[in-house]
Amino acid sequence: MIVGFTSTGEGWDAKIDPRFGRTEFILIYDEEKDELKAVDNREVSDMAHGVGPKTAQKIHELGVQVLITGNGPGGNAAEVLKNMNVKIYIKAGGMGIREAYGTYKANKLESIGG
Amino acid sequence: MKEIVILSGKGGTGKSSVCSALAHIKKDNILVADCDVDAADLHLIMAPENVPGVDFYSGIIAEIDAEKCIACGLCAQKCRFDAISLYEGKYRVEPLDCEGCAYCHYICPVEAIAIPQQNIGNYFQAESRLGFTLVHARLNIGAENSGKLVAKVKSIAKEQCKKEGKDFMLVDGSPGIGCPVISSLSGVDYVVLVTEATYSGLSDLERLWTLLDMFKLPGACIVNKADINPSVASEIRKFMQKKKIADLGDIPYSEDFPKAIAMGRTLIEENETRWRPVFEKIWKAIEEKI
Numbered sequence: 001m002i003v004g005f006t007s008t009g010e011g012w013d014a015k016i017d018p019r020f021g022r023t024e025f026i027l028i029y030d031e032e033k034d035e036l037k038a039v040d041n042r043e044v045s046d047m048a049h050g051v052g053p054k055t056a057q058k059i060h061e062l063g064v065q066v067l068i069t070g071n072g073p074g075g076n077a078a079e080v081l082k083n084m085n086v087k088i089y090i091k092a093g094g095m096g097i098r099e100a101y102g103t104y105k106a107n108k109l110e111s112i113g114g
Numbered sequence: 115m116k117e118i119v120i121l122s123g124k125g126g127t128g129k130s131s132v133c134s135a136l137a138h139i140k141k142d143n144i145l146v147a148d149c150d151v152d153a154a155d156l157h158l159i160m161a162p163e164n165v166p167g168v169d170f171y172s173g174i175i176a177e178i179d180a181e182k183c184i185a186c187g188l189c190a191q192k193c194r195f196d197a198i199s200l201y202e203g204k205y206r207v208e209p210l211d212c213e214g215c216a217y218c219h220y221i222c223p224v225e226a227i228a229i230p231q232q233n234i235g236n237y238f239q240a241e242s243r244l245g246f247t248l249v250h251a252r253l254n255i256g257a258e259n260s261g262k263l264v265a266k267v268k269s270i271a272k273e274q275c276k277k278e279g280k281d282f283m284l285v286d287g288s289p290g291i292g293c294p295v296i297s298s299l300s301g302v303d304y305v306v307l308v309t310e311a312t313y314s315g316l317s318d319l320e321r322l323w324t325l326l327d328m329f330k331l332p333g334a335c336i337v338n339k340a341d342i343n344p345s346v347a348s349e350i351r352k353f354m355q356k357k358k359i360a361d362l363g364d365i366p367y368s369e370d371f372p373k374a375i376a377m378g379r380t381l382i383e384e385n386e387t388r389w390r391p392v393f394e395k396i397w398k399a400i401e402e403k404i
Contacts, residue, residue: 018301022265048173048260049293071329074296078328090330093301110330 003029003104004064004086005097010038016100018070018093020077021051027097028062052077060084068092068100072112088112115275116303116404117283123318125153125289127310128338131371131381133286134159135393136306136400138380141244144282147271148250149298151235151259156286157250158378160242167236167252172262174214174229176207182226189218189227210256232257237267239274244380247274259288261297268298289318291325299326304404305333306362311340311347319350323357333359334403336396340364360403362396 006023007014017023022045029036039062044054056077059067067086070093072078081088089109092100103109120136122129134156137146148156176197178189183204190198190205197211198218207218219227234257242248249271251263268285275283287298299305305326309315319335326333335354340347347364354361374384381389 019265019297020300022261022297022300045265046262048262051261052296071300071331075325075328112328112330 001031001065002063003031003066003068003101004059004062005029005067005092005100006069007038007097012036012096012098014097016068016070016092016095016097019045020069020071020073021045021053021055023055023069026055026059026062026064028064029101050076053080056080056084059086066104068104068109070094078112115272115281115283117272117285117301118304118306118400118404119149119285119287119298119302120306120308121287121295121298121322122289122308123291123322124309124312124315127308127315128365128371129289129308130155130159130286131375132306132308132336132338132365132393132396133284135381135389136397137246137284138244138382139390139393139397140282140284141246143280144284145247145249145271145275145278145280146242147267147283147285148248149264149267149294150286150288151251151253151263151267151294152288154250154252155375156248157238159375159380160244160248161378162238162240162242162248162250165238165240167238169233170235170237170251170263170266171231172234172260173232174216175209175212175232176214176216176218177228177230178205178207179226179228180204180206182224184224184226186223188221188223192221193218234258234260234263237263237270239270246280247271247278249274259294261293264288264294264297265300268300272301291318291321295322295325299329299331302331304400305331306400307333307335307359308338309335309350310338311343311350313346316346316350316353320353323353323359327357332403334362334400335359336362336365338365339367341366360399362399363392365392 005027072090235253237251288294
């Protein structure tokens with residue numbers, strides 16, 4: 001499974017960014033390879049409008065199957081992710097990445113759509 | 115620290131009046147961010163100290179370099195916003211008509227069209243006359259609010275709120291349900307909805323609720339001007355019950371609202387004996403829920 005996080009930084013010690021479209025980084029954790037990599041999203045988050053669908057597209061291109069985030073995506077972005085069968089878990093805003101992953105693994109995060 | 119955002123869906127329901135009254139009640143333990151940047155008005159009531167603003171850049175507009183332009187007319191022909199016209203033998207962009215799509219920039223055969231980022235206004239962080247910090251923004255003429263600007267105002271407010279050790283950050287959000295509203299909802303703990311007893315008030319409340327429900331955000335609602343149409347007010351209450359939106363109570367129509375704004379006062383200053391108990395009760399109800 002490939003797990004994505006909206007994140008304020010680049011490693012396990014970073015925090016979940018509660019924002020979806022304007023998240024600064026997207027972290028990708030490949031569970032099989034046990035590999036974490038960071039993707040810079042600041043170019044998207046710097047745009048005035050339409051950042052949700054752009055971030056959603058990026059998440060799809062990165063092959064994310066499970067997304068862990070804060071508030072969750074807005075309407076347009078949620079529609080994109082739903083069609084890509086990305087499972088979305090919310091309300092992890094402010095948690096550390098490791099903590100958020102643990103909470104997800106323990107089935108304690110709320111999910112929407114997907 | 116808890117972040118509370120005040121939203122209305124429909125404009126003119128009394129959202130900012132409610133926001134300034136609640137801010138007044140909690141003035142010693144609060145920071146206020148005015149994210150209704152299209153029609154920012156909290157600074158009129160809060161009269162913050164004059165501080166230099168920080169330039170804010172967002173969006174692009176095409177600019178034709180007259181020296182490089184060979185007047186081929188391709189840009190004017192392709193611009194779907196009719197923003198480019200011929201003027202004394204050269205093409206130029208009418209900034210108010212340009213949507214910033216950048217199509218002309220990419221097709222210009224002599225690369226004469228630049229797409230610089232626009233300085234759309236300033237944002238400020240200043241002490242209000244009631245003592246708390248107000249973060250607000252001012253747009254240039256013709257500029258529009260964006261999710262990006264709201265995100266900026268909120269992130270400055272949040273940082274400052276933590277630095278000051280205040281327990282509450284109050285955000286005055288935009289009307290509507292678009293990009294600036296979605297942006298104002300990021301990372302909030304509680305949403306206070308202010309509607310009015312009219313059909314457009316109800317309809318916009320329903321639309322806004324659909325958005326909040328998607329984010330699974332908890333919210334409560336105040337029905338302002340509840341007595342101007344009691345039957346609509348009861349329809350609103352029915353909607354709230356159906357959607358399990360907490361009821362923060364009704365406020366009857368009062369000319370104190372426009373009067374207070376015109377005089378640059380909060381409702382508490384306008385008529386303390388009348389309004390302080392009302393807003394203290396509302397604040398207490400909010401605090402119990404977060």
